[in-house]
Amino acid sequence: MRLLYGTGNAAKLEAMRRRLAELDLEILGLEDMDKEAPYVPENGRTPLENARQKAFAYYEAFGIPVFSCDSGLYFQGVPEEVQPGVHVRTVGGKYLTDEEMLEYYGGLARKYGDLRARYRNAICLVMDSRHAYESMDDSLASSVFLLTAVPHSRIRHSGFPLDSLSLDVETGKYFYDLEETKMDQTAVADGFVSFFKKIPSLGQ
DSSP states (O other), X not given: OEEEEOOOOHHHHHHHHHHTTXXXXXXXXXXXXXXXXXXXXXXXXXXXXXXXHHHHHHHHHHOSOEEEEEEEEEESSSOGGGOOBTOSSEETTEEOOHHHHHHHHXXXXXXXXXXXXXXXXXXXXXXXXXXEEEEOOGGGSOOOEEEOSSOOSSOOOTTOGGGXXXXXXXXXXXXXXXXXXXXXXXXXXXXXXXXXXXXXXXXO
């Protein structure tokens, strides 16, 4: 079955393809479509509201089964006004580039010390006009990790800029120094695989 993943982020698309490789799915991205994706404001208060907005907008535009994901980033021990939440890339009304994200979040880690962080993730899958499935279950969330002030000395991957500042709690290694399987599990939690397996006609 063909599914559209409602993202233009090539790194996220490839990570999702690898994580769902055991399922008989052909996963397309927005760049594979023959017309431009509609603008979606993503002005929801939660990751699930944003995922829902995107999935229904892309289903309306392309007419094929589509899923969209969204995330919120949450830190322990910082004031509420600097909690990113769903606005990970938008600070003070400005949409940040990858480099600006490294500068901003590295600055937070310098100010508050290494930050204990976690992504809360959500997904919405629209199969057709009558069947939609969604979740923001805790199994979709990332493990707790550390966000540090000093970026990885060598590696930057477009699409996942904060991975250059992210440390695995267990090993103390930068995400980019982990094995690819571990990196994929960091980017796409096990709960996403379970979500698709529970969908009628998708699970095996």
